[in-house]
Amino acid sequence: MSGKTLYDKLWDQHLVHDDPNGTSLIYIDRHLVHEVTSPQAFEGLHLAGRQFWRTESTVAVPDHNVPTTVDSATVDDPVSRLQIQTLDQNCNHFGVTQFGMSDPRQGIVHVIGPEQGITLPGMTIVCGDSHTSTHGAFGALAFGIGTSEVEHVMATQCLISRKSRNMRIRIEGELSQGVTAKDVVLVIIGKIGTAGGTGYAIEFAGSVIESLSMEGRMTVCNMTIEAGARAGMIRPDQKTIGYIEGRPYAPKGEMWERAVAGWAELVSDDDAAFDEEIVINGAEIRPQITWGTSPEMVVDLDEAVPDPSQETDPIKQEGMQRALEYMGLEPGTPMTSVPLDLVFIGSCTNSRIEDLREAALVAKGRKVSPDIKQALVVPGSGLVKRQAEEEGLHRVFIDAGFEWRNPGCSMCLAMNADRLKPKERCASTSNRNFEGRQGQGGRTHLVSPAMAAAAAIAGHFTDPAGL
Amino acid sequence: MEKFNLHEGIVLPLDRANVDTDAIIPKQFLKSIKRTGFGPNLFDEWRYLDQGEPDRDNSSRPLNPDFVLNQSRYEDASILLARDNFGCGSSREHAPWALLDYGFRCIIAPSFADIFFNNCFKNGILPIVLDAEAVDSLFAGVDRTPGFSLRVDLPKQMITVLENMSVIAFDIDGFQKDALIQGLDDIGMTLAKADLIRNYEEARRKETPWLFS
């Protein structure tokens, strides 16, 4: 019999019951909750007269709707406000821990989980949000669920599920100078496509993944969902342990020792069988930019906008044409000559301290181009913001002409006041370039923080190293 | 949850791949704290020519005449015919809520995104995966015949093309099939296993106590 993959082990450890009907009952260790996908679940629980199974497993935070302007302590939009208040009331009613709007720990749910040590290796972690895959960077089985499932976890601490297939993506070799975790994951999505991971749990491995910081690993796992897989994961190692140690929710003392010893087993066995294995040479990865309206529509910085007439699949060809029309781009245009209107540095993909350092390094001593209408830096949490300020990064950004904001999802999905106007073009460190994602008619190009900062300075895409 | 057994309806073709949940229901409507009322904003950015907001009256907004939802021949459609990777992107259950609220009970595509697929079953919508060839033939049928309709028989796992009574068989997970036919309450079913969950918890608390603090 062959060995087990990391995913197999996580699955087995959380298996409560295999039902004869073919489904499995899986235990959930951690449930993260935000204001947008939870109200109907709380209501459902309430109406059915049901209780939380285990409130201590749950942590809630408002992030999607919150304003990020530094001077607004209140939410002006009444509809957003009601949603945030509803989360407040629900948490109070059911006794759920919440990092509310005025809590310094407030931030994007996928940033604060790891930051607080709420996310630990070996856990099952769910949230009514597809980017829950982020937490897999710690060797956890973490995935997004719908609101009905949120209610199911609240009431039972379990999910009815079916095991996924195993895929491993190994990035071997070494990255070139200036190539980041964001470029790595965009290359993966470009290669396997946005549906390439459907039905799989993906383990990321190889020397490049090992060399990434925890922040970088989170960026990679974060966008697993853009490759079609609900869960992405990386085996925990010394870096993982070093990151977690001493965080508020992390185990302490003897418990810590026991936990660390247990985490050593969270690794795919040498003889584990994967249903699909992909190997990518890290040395060949160049800085990436998306040109279209799906994260798989991605090219190297020094490439041009692709030509649909070269595509043989008629459905793909039509999709490309539609994307070009929406994006207002002509085939053959070099990416570096595409002019930009806005720059957004933030989101659960790239708003951690390391991302801000990477962008600040590029922005330092330079000025945002007068062609750029607005350049936003939105830290992922109150604590990231504080740390950045301690390091003086906010000064670098403000001096260069960026706006330094309060934490939240912000222009990643434009549920608050930060959004694109029709036809405005934005270099964004977020994860989705769908039509209308950052505002109706808005045009999004996904890039790394360094590339976004360089684009803000130059007014168009350019190699950060060449500034 | 609404049950699904036999459904007959007009087919609406949405001929594009990778339709994401942002397109199905744009984010500004996610501010609602209810499960209903999303129908008028289904595919909002494609369907209207202006920008939709949560508390606006949609009946007076300018429609995009080119978008298939606004074409009178599909007015009463309740079966959505789509392309690959339908429902990709965010986990928002507002997407199936909007589809259901509009009147769709069944979606046919060559492939679906995982979370969306799952969410459909929780809301009485039947998502059916057919091979690309069968999907192509349905698109051709819709194109040819105004009022093109199907009968979807879930217990028999059979689709009948009403214009010529040809049939297409489809596969479905047995558990999900039963859940839809009977309108099962997932939570109730799981709570019936409460003892198993408690036993599991007890063992895990001993083995990995740090997961329970």
Ligand code: SF4
């Ligand atoms: S930052 Fe963007 S992708 Fe991440 S949770 Fe917020 S809205 Fe979703």
